[in-house]
Amino acid sequence: MKRDAEETRPGHKELGRVLVAGGVLAGEWIPAFEAVPRAAFLPELIWPFDMETGRSVPVSWSAEPGVWSGYAEADVPIVTQWDDGAHTGTEPGEVATSSASMPSVVFRMLRDLDVRPGQRVLEIGTGTGWNAALLAQRAGSGQVVSVEVDPGVAERARAALDRFGCVVEVVQGDGLLGHPAGGPYERTIATCGLRELPFAWVEQSRPGAVIVAPWGTHHGNGDAAVRLVVADDGASATGRFTGPVEFMKARAQRLSPVEHSAYVGEGERETSGTTVTERDFLGEGRFAPQRFAVGLRVRECVQVVAEKRDGRRAVWLYGLTDRSWACVQFRDAGSAQVWQAGPRRLWDEAEAAYRWWEENGRPGHGRFGLTVRPGGQWAWLDDPEGADAWPV
Known part of the structure; x- marks a missing residue:
């Protein structure tokens, strides 16, 4: 199966214009966006989310290359695995378990992460490898470690990164444990929804490091991206939520359906x-x-x-x-x-x-924040040291 990257460039450029106009593709990330198309990291069979019908639809490159390319360069999420790899066939499975996120969400979180060239970056959830490749383009070759829990997903991402010529260390394992051997890190980003942010990520970070992750409660599937800064003494990380998102949940923190x-x-x-x-x-x-x-x-x-x-x-x-x-x-x-x-x-x-x-004035997501310490995590409104702080 051959996919000529040049065939997707017009769509890729149009997607870039949309992201810039929307304010999510910041200037420092434009070179990475231009150099690393999402299409290069997608499998032959994908299940993009069709905004008109509100459902995931199967699209095969071999059967519909034009449709496939159109979705690859559109601002839509694309499922790449169902049911932890147990799914077969072309129709959608029961539970989506790996995906390529919406480009607008990807670049909003990368903007929050504020990666600088030469920084050590830890990514939790490799997925297709596209996000890791973007990080490596910005941080530098060999500066990114990406941890993926699913062996098959990890192997496919490693192969895609190798084909693209991108030097990223892909580690198959439990991302909630981080990867201390590759640290300490200046930046950590998670591409899976969390209900508890591991303090191990704080311990493996330098003072002043930034951690960006989708976080939420079991109350619902919705998450919000949180941007934490590690304290100078390394004993905590705290920061505000930057806006709503929704991600597949970390496997160890998934909640079974209520009976x-x-x-x-x-x-x-x-x-x-x-x-x-x-x-x-x-x-x-x-x-x-x-x-x-x-x-x-x-x-x-x-x-x-x-x-x-x-x-x-x-x-x-x-x-x-x-x-x-x-x-x-x-x-x-x-x-x-x-x-x-x-x-x-x-x-x-x-x-x-x-x-x-x-x-309290009907606060939006940005007035709420999260603090993570060894003993747990606390949500707060307006001020991490104020009266409105409580364990979550």
């Missing part, structure tokens, strides 16, 4: 109502800041938003440490009804978190 029947039975439940509306609580889209804020404040809880039917939408909350559950049914007309059961009153906690968000 509804394990929670909701014939036992006693409390019934009440709420004046909070669907628009209030869910906001505009799945990346609404109030969803992120509620997830930060209501610990060990999963939220499931049901499809809307006949002017009604149910939102379920499930506790992760016990069998507490709650359901609020929002209605287009009339107040919402609430059911709760178990040791915790999860809707009461969620409503209190929403009211807290309102009382």
Whole structure:
């Protein structure tokens, strides 16, 4: 299979114009973008996300080279593996487990990382190898170590990097442990969603080093990119969230789907109502800041938003440490009804978190931050040393 890089250059240049116009492709990253096309790191069969249909579609280079190239140079995420490699066939599998991220997300996070030539860089999650190649183009040959948990993905990325002539050390292993042999690092970036940021990454960093990672809570699949700076004494790293993103979760931190029947039975439940509306609580889209804020404040809880039917939408909350559950049914007309059961009153906690968000001026992602220490991680609003800081 031969793919002439020149065939994709017009699309590649147009993508560059889109990214620059959107403010995500910073000037210092333009040479890397121009030198390292995503198409060079994609397999023959890909599953790009079609924005019009809202689903992943199979596209083969051998069958549809023009369509394949169009997606390769478009600002869309592309799945490259399903079900940890167990998937066969051309139709999408159950769970996407490796991908090439949207270029706009890639370059927004690289902009946050602020890599300088000659710096040592640790990447967690090699994937296709495209991000590692971009990092190496900026930091320099041999300056990047990339850790990939999946042996097959690691081998394919290593081969793609070798074909491209890019010197990156690809290590197959658990990225949550970092790679101390290649450190200390001035920059660390993760390309998988985290629910707990490992302190090992801080320990393997120089003072003043930058760590950029997608981070979130089990409340939902959405993440936010956080930019941490390692303290001068190396005892902590702290920084703000820079905006919403969504990544495949680190394998060791994936959450199994909640079994509804394990929670909701014939036992006693409390019934009440709420004046909070669907628009209030869910906001505009799945990346609404109030969803992120509620997830930060209501610990060990999963939220499931049901499809809307006949002017009604149910939102379920499930506790992760016990069998507490709650359901609020929002209605287009009339107040919402609430059911709760178990040791915790999860809707009461969620409503209190929403009211807290309102009382604090409806903060966006950028007013929140994260601090990581050996004993755990803490979220905060506005000031890491202020009164509004809590363990997450």
